Amino acid sequence: MRIIRGSHQRRLIHPPANLPVRPTTDLAKESLFNVLDHYIDFESIRAIDLFSGTGNISYELVSRGASHVIAVEQNPRCARFIHETGILLGMNQLKVVRADVFGYLKHPSGNNDLVFADPPYDMKQLADLPELVLKQELLKTGGLFVLEHPREYDFTPAAFFVEKRQYGKVNFSIFLFEPNA
Numbered sequence: 001m002r003i004i005r006g007s008h009q010r011r012l013i014h015p016p017a018n019l020p021v022r023p024t025t026d027l028a029k030e031s032l033f034n035v036l037d038h039y040i041d042f043e044s045i046r047a048i049d050l051f052s053g054t055g056n057i058s059y060e061l062v063s064r065g066a067s068h069v070i071a072v073e074q075n076p077r078c079a080r081f082i083h084e085t086g087i088l089l090g091m092n093q094l095k096v097v098r099a100d101v102f103g104y105l106k107h108p109s110g111n112n113d114l115v116f117a118d119p120p121y122d123m124k125q126l127a128d129l130p131e132l133v134l135k136q137e138l139l140k141t142g143g144l145f146v147l148e149h150p151r152e153y154d155f156t157p158a159a160f161f162v163e164k165r166q167y168g169k170v171n172f173s174i175f176l177f178e179p180n181a
Contacts, residue, residue: 001056006042006063008089013059019088021053023116024148028170031061035165036114037127038142039176044058045113048138051125052100055094057116062091070106072097085118102132110137118148130158130175139177147173 001023003011015021024032042064049058052071058145061069071094073079079098088093097104101117115138118128126149132146147155148170155161155173165172
């Protein structure tokens with residue numbers, strides 16, 4: 001796993017082999033961030049990384065200039081790894097919250113430019129995530145929600161949906177929060 005661009009560009013991250021995660025592949029992450037570059041300037045954004053796993057997306061966001069990133073992860077070993085890696089890399093902008101994502105969503109910390117979610121693909125509530133995230137006061141107007149999911153899901157009819165990207169077995173649906181549109 002590597003950081004693609006920014007202040008920590010090309011930095012390799014070596015998560016322990018025993019973490020119960022499925023990190024976003026470097027190819028899929030690089031392709032997604034190339035698309036997101038057309039929507040958002042990462043410099044000084046506020047972001048939330050739900051189901052953070054290894055922290056892969058969080059590190060990329062901080063490396064690209066995000067001023068504040070919250071990594072929400074329930075697994076204690078994963079949360080500890082993200083926290084320790086953030087310290088090792090000097091990422092003071094990264095805050096780790098060890099919590100169940102659905103509990104966290106009940107207490108929104110709004111005004112974010114980007115919310116990214118990479119839930120377990122077999123999670124029963126996966127289809128409900130766009131509505132849950134977009135109903136909460138997590139995103140500011142013009143903010144993006146990106147959901148990584150298996151190809152079986154089709155979010156094109158969902159509110160605020162703008163596009164879907166597929167890279168191998170990895171699918172991303174992108175939502176643009178425009179409540180008054």
